[in-house]
């Protein structure tokens with residue numbers, strides 16, 4: 001069951017991009033919680049496709065229908081099941097891709113794995129569309145974590161193509177800053193970069209091409225002492241969810257790959273007593289995690305999204321029936337830069353992971 005994840009809180013994502021519906025079953029969510037449905041619908045809108053020329057032109061409302069797990073707007077403790085009906089499918093765009101697979105997408109490997117029975121339309125279950133139910137689960141968890149533990153999760157576009165934003169300050173990210181970013185269509189720390197970003201993404205699109213990008217995410221208020229060695233550590237819980245998101249090709253915590261060129265004396269986070277008399281560290285190169293367990297400092301990580309594989313430019317591929325190389329021109333509706341829609345998806349993955357860790361640490365009836 002590749003689409004089920006979790007220990008205390010289990011999520012199971014179902015559906016295909018051009019099937020009737022997509023959705024999620026969430027098992028283990030605490031009873032007695034009244035979610036803020038306006039907040040959840042705002043989060044769904046942050047991810048939804050078809051909102052500008054910088055996204056795929058497929059138009060979906062992404063309105064979740066609540067099928068179970070709520071009574072009078074309050075969670076009952078029973079499994080929560082939500083469905084999002086697909087509305088705007090152009091399945092003709094995908095004819096022929098079984099024989100002539102798209103470079104960089106799942107057409108070829110999906111067939112290998114499922115002996116040709118996979119639904120290839122719109123990428124089927126491999127589609128980025130399956131992040132809509134993940135965002136629902138994430139929004140529910142984010143709301144719970146905020147209300148019951150004052151845990152805040154937010155992110156910004158750290159890089160789009162060749163344009164780099166400022167990084168978060170690793171020792172002093174603030175809840176208000178993260179909440180402000182959640183309200184932005186293109187969340188940036190240096191907002192003056194927005195026109196350049198729009199121009200770069202649009203020119204990639206005009207050149208029938210696509211761009212990659214990096215999302216930097218921060219979790220604050222998670223507290224200290226959460227997580228367990230070795231395989232239930234905070235990094236692996238967050239990363240295992242994020243690697244389930246299509247187009248994610250790398251994640252780094254704290255200084256990440258830049259640790260390689262540093263000396264221990266430069267990057268050991270020295271302990272100190274903070275203003276509130278809590279133990280903290282003077283720096284936060286480890287991104288708030290030591291030994292897989294939270295230190296109490298902000299948790300920080302970056303996630304890289306590859307450039308959208310479906311580009312309109314003519315590409316080489318193989319006709320897997322004839323064994324002959326062919327040219328492929330993709331005529332469909334695709335994101336010129338997945339990273340632009342990804343911040344809310346990254347935050348959702350972080351929220352589900354933190355909720356699972358939180359229930360593990362504090363018990364099922366916590367909150």
Ligand SMILES: Cc1cc2nc3c(=O)[nH]c(=O)nc-3n(C[C@H](O)[C@H](O)[C@H](O)COP(=O)(O)O)c2cc1C
Pocket residue numbers: 056104105106123126127128129131245246247248306308309310311333334335338341342345
């Ligand atoms: C929010 C989101 C939107 C995406 N939009 C597209 C798209 O429009 N066209 C496309 O080819 N891939 C898109 N992708 C990425 C593909 O689904 C992904 O590259 C493909 O399933 C292969 O998986 P992999 O890149 O993880 O190897 C999107 C991914 C996400 C998360």
Ligand SMILES: C=C(O[C@@H]1CC(C(=O)O)=C[C@@H](OP(=O)(O)O)[C@H]1O)C(=O)O
Pocket residue numbers: 017048049056057058060089090093122123126127128129130132246332333334335
């Ligand atoms: C529908 C969404 O994005 C889709 C993700 C996607 C892919 O290959 O991942 C390919 C496109 O699908 P279609 O050809 O059906 O328009 C995107 O539009 C969504 O994010 O909700």
